[in-house]
Amino acid sequence: MKKMYLSCLLLTSLFINAQTDIDAIMMSKNNLCAGAVYQHSSWDQYWEGSFKRTNLNLGDVSTQSVAIMGNYGISDKLNFIFSAPYVKTKASAGTMKGQEGIQDLSLTLKYMPIEKTVNKNTYSVYVLGSYSTPLSDYTADYLPLSLGLKSKTGTLRLMGDYQRDHFSTTLSAAYVKRSNIIIERNSYLTNHEVIYSNEVAMPDAISVNFRTGYRSNRLIAEFIIDNWVTQKGGFNITKNNMPFPSNTMNAIRYGVYSKYTLKKIPALSILGGYNYVAEGKNIGQSKAIYAGLFYIINFEKKSNESEQ
Structure with missing residues (x-):
């Protein structure tokens, strides 16, 4: 099961980035899984700190994206994963113009040091290291219509997986280290003071992901809970103001995910899913x-074949 032919997942929300690494499936050696994912997300309510509200100057804020993704099996235990999304944002009301362009390149090494089967139970452990960097000179200080936060990130994730027959459960946790960014103004306001600088210190974050459901060679169907928690250094959106890149952005998301491999074309798979933000802070209820x-x-x- 862990050497399944396909190992490709989904593009998540703008601030959580592409999630091509947190499934408990490895690509076989010298196999490349490549393709694209289209996503549409929208919200008309958001949390200003802990206060949930609407904004008639924004209306419905939507994001469309197409991500090119790939997963290459360096070996059966080591995979290289990449993704790069093209993003378009839009607000249905007000005067703020949406943005459009390439967002960030994400690169991940995924290693499975442990896989052990006891009776019918299979236990696996994974270690993942990721790096992301902006691919275009987009404006980060234009939330909620920015393409991204423009911060270079380094992520270390530890993941464990349990499978019995076709039932599976996967739990992972990651620490996300984010670099400072430069904005196009010389000062900005936090909750406590005015900062006279164009450099913004970005707070780190912790991500926890739980997924459980059915997994076979042909079909995967999972229920997902994802929790993103900003660490020390973030602050709330000030009253009736725009969001800021270094705001605390917390989100608990629920979702479903499925992937089906065609019987007549076993190299081709179709995936799809849905998720929504149930609770949050300084983020849209998308x-x-x-x-x-x-x-x-x-x-x-x-x-x-070439050797023969």
């Missing part, structure tokens, strides 16, 4: 739907 297509290229087979 609902998102996504769908994608992925195809497997087996370089091992081509290499063997």
Whole structure:
């Protein structure tokens, strides 16, 4: 099961980035899973600190994105994952103009040091290291319509997985280290003081993800809970003001995810899902739907044919 042919997941919300690393499936050696995911998310209510409100100057804020993703099996226990989304934002009311362009490149190494089967129970442990960096010179200080936060990030994730027959449960936790960013003004206001600088210290974050459901060679169907918690250094949106890149942005999201591998074309898979923000702080109560297509290229087979 852990050497399943496909290992591709979903593009999540703008601030949580692409989640191509937190499934408990590894690509086989010399196999490349590549494809694209389209996502549409929107919200008309958001949390200003802990206060939930609407804003008639924004109306319905929507984000569309198409992410190119890939997962290559360096070995059966080591995978290299990449993703790069093209993002478009829009507000249905007011004078703020939406943004459009390439967001951030994410690179991940995923390693499975432990996989042990006892009777019918399989236990696995994964270690993941990720790095992301902006691919374009977009404006971070234009929330909630910015393409991203423009911070370079480093992420370390530890993940454990349990599977018995077709039932599976996966739990992972990650620490996200974020670099400072430069904005196009010389001062900004926090909850406590005015900062006379164009450099913004970005708070780190912790992400916890739980997923459980059905997993087979042909079908995956999972229920997902995701919790994103900003660490020390963030602050709330000031009253009746725009969000700011270093705001505390917390979110608890619930969702469902499924992936089906075609019987007649086993290298092709279709995936889709839905998620929504149930609780949050300084973030929109978004609902998102996504769908994608992925195809497997087996370089091992081509290499063997070439040698013969």
